[in-house]
Amino acid sequence: MGDDAETRRLLAALRGIAEQETARLRDGTLPWTWWLERAARYGRYGFTNTLLISAQWRAATDVRSYEAWRAAGRQVRKGEAAIRLITPDGRVGAVFDVAQTDGLPLQDRPPADGREHLHRVAARLGYQRDEDLAVLAHQLAHVLRRGDRPDPPGLAGCHGLRRVEADSVAYLVLAGLGLEPPRLSFPPVAGWAGPELGDRVLRLSRRLRHHDRSAEVMRAAHRFFRACLDGSWVPDYLVERGFSRAVQRRWQIGYAPRDGQALAARLRSLGHSDEELVSAGLARRSRSGALYDTFRDRAMFALRTPEGAVTGFIGRLPDGAEGPKYLNGPDTEHFHKNESLYGLHETRDRLARGARPVLVEGPLDAIAVNVAAARTHAAVATCGASVTAAQLGSLSQIADLDLAGLVVALDDDEAGRSGSLRAWHTLTDDARVRGPIGVVSFGSGQDAAGLLRSHGRAAVRAALRTEKELSxxxxxxxxxxxxxxxxxxxxxxxxxxxxxxxxxxxxxxxxxxxxxxxxxxxxxxxxxxxxxxxxxxxxxxxxxxxxxxxxxxxxxxx
CATH class of the missing domain: 1.20.58 (Methane Monooxygenase Hydroxylase; Chain G, domain 1)
Known part of the structure; x- marks a missing residue:
């Protein structure tokens, strides 16, 4: 939908519905367990959208986007009304329940040994195993949360709410692993119920459920792409763009072969199931049900958590090739594009030491700024998404945005300028960035990578010195x-x-x-x-x- 009056009315209506449902949770009309039951089915869309899905399709069980259903070999029936959501960048999105689709039978994920999974996670986190899985999941939630973001308002220093959080995580983790979730009781009036706590519970439960297999399949895919780099067109192309072989190694750039089943064959040989590949966004299904790689004949850039775990990929076509220049992997249970920033792991040490953060659009732009101005600036890329509160939350875990502020350096074209204006509202809303907010242009129609290619590193540094106030x-x-x-x-x-x-x-x-x-x-x-x-x-x-x-x-x- 465009940004018109109808869209604004729909957004207002959706926010009103979410506020009403949240109020029913807070005053005890709806028990917290009611939300947990629905979050176990489609909580990957966030606290607010879980409420919106339930309000629009009360019998919803498996909810996905139009593109995700196609990737799974099913088609949304013509005339079906979309279930409307609010996207992380404040727009209107659409999903559909499985009951609204036709096509291939869904291939259920092989039953996971949930008990063994939790014990492996406990071992990796250095925590003693416990045969009571509900207790173990509860305790692991506490372990994970100590390395997570600061407590949301109302939770810091409150032992009772921390127990609510850990119990909720345990419920979602056990349900997600196909195990019997614990029978829980919560205070009848849940004044603490809301997106701050709900989204944190969802994030922690995703991390705990996918701490093992999802990390393995993404690491294996990254190793495969790295091994395929030599002999492809990518190294010479990047050298010509100003990115030396040493830079390519430092950023661990890879290549996805033209063969549409090369990655799938490799991952299958390592014991990963087809469903794991589809769930991770690494493969898709054709209408006939055949599996094919999501990325083909592309330079591959890994998206990582601040700690370095690979969560997703961005693939770039060679110049002149048909198709979208950049392709992002689809959103999955453990990867959300609108929450990710390319280069956050690679720049975290410099950001922590006070380098000025720079927001750019694409991965090559981020690398260009980092190789040209590593002493003063540290660039991360939004990968085509609008700047979101979730991205700023991730950045603020590492960089002191109140002191360093940040620079917006999106492409100098109409879309980039519009993105800069939208970014202003996100950056200033609720004082997310209290430090100085600047804007940089790399030249008319130019981006950082293009400037590096045409005029070298000194030109990129010079452009950064022309920073103006975004206001x-x-x-x-x-x-x-x-x-x-x-x-x-x-x-x-x-x-x-x-x-x-x-x-x-x-x-x-x-x-x-x-x-x-x-x-x-x-x-x-x-x-x-x-x-x-x-x-x-x-x-x-x-x-x-x-x-x-x-x-x-x-x-x-x-």
Whole structure:
């Protein structure tokens, strides 16, 4: 759907439904176990979307996107109404229940030895095994959470809620492994129920369920791609782009062969099932049910957790080849593109030491910035996704965004500029980034990798030194959108009021809130005055009226 009035109404309606269902959980109308039962079926879409799926399709059992059903060899029937979700970047998404599809029978995953899985995870985490699986899963949840993000609001220092969290993780883990989940009881009024705790429970349960086999299959795929690099077109191509063989080794770039079944054959030989390959996003099914590799004849870039575990891949076609230049693996139970940043593991040490974070679009852009300006900057790539709160959460675990801030350096084209404007709202919402937020252009229609190729590392470093304030880009966009040619008093007044609303949205925030994104409101006022030709004092008056309305009709813009 486009960003139009209908989409905004639908988003508002979906948020209203989610808020109503959350309120029913919090006041005890719905027990927390009700949410856990549904999260065990389709919780991979997040806390809020679990509520939305249940509200729209109460009998839902297996919910996937249109593309995911095709990959599984099934087709959504024509005329079926989509189940609407809210995507991580705040748009409207669509999924369908298995009852809305026709096609090949689903190949059930071979029964997993859930008991042995949990014991292996316990051994890897250095925790003593326990024959009571519910107790073991509960304890492992505590072990994992100590290495996870800081506690969400309301959970820090609260022993009771930590038990709720661990019990919930144990329930989802055992259900996901095909074992009998424990019978749990929770307080009848769950005022703590909400996306903060719910999404954390889902994240921890995914990590615990997939701690073993999913990690193995992704490691094996990465080793295969690395082994296929020599002899392919990729090494010479990357050298020509400015990425030496040493850089390729450091970033562990690989190659997916043209043969559409080479990876599947290799992974099968290692004992991995077809269902594991499909679930990991490494293979898909044709309409006839045959398995084929997701990535073919592509340079391969591994997406990793901050600790280094491979969770997904991005594949790039050679120049001039037919098809999408970059291909992301599909979302899976343990990989979500909108939560991932390429290069986060590779740059974590420099980020921790205070390097200025740079957000770019593609993996080659991230590598280009890192090889050109490693002393001062550390780049990570959104891989085509809009900047999301989840990505910023991952970045903030390593980098001090309140001190270092960050730089947005998306492609210098219409899509990239629109992405930068959208990023502003994500970065400043709830004061996610309190440090300075800059924007960098690598030249008209250019990206970091293209600049490296055409003019070398010094040109990339020079472009980074031209950083401007992202807030000015946002203000200019508001002025251009509302002020027309700025040739009349009315046009200039309209433009000033539009820009001032941007300033007021942060300037009016509580101390320590999003106002930190614009630490010098006077500087923003001066920019608006210079841009519109309106007197500085008049812009200040309009800002004061906007923050604290007095009922005035307007102001002199002469």
């Amino acid at each position: 000015h880009l946002v203000l200019d966009a508001a002025i251009e959108r509302s002020g027309g040619a700025l040739s009349t008093h009315e046009q200039r007044l309209t433009a000033v009021r539009a820009a001032v609303r941007v300033i007021a949205s942060t300037a009016a925030a509580p101390v320590g809130g999003a106002a930190a994104a614009m630490p010098d409101v006077a500087r923003e006022v001066a920019h608006v005055a210079a841009r519109t030709g309106v007197r500085h004092g008049t812009v200040t008056e309009i800002l004061a009226e906007t923050v604290s309305p007095r009922g005035d009709d307007g102001a002199d813009v002469r």
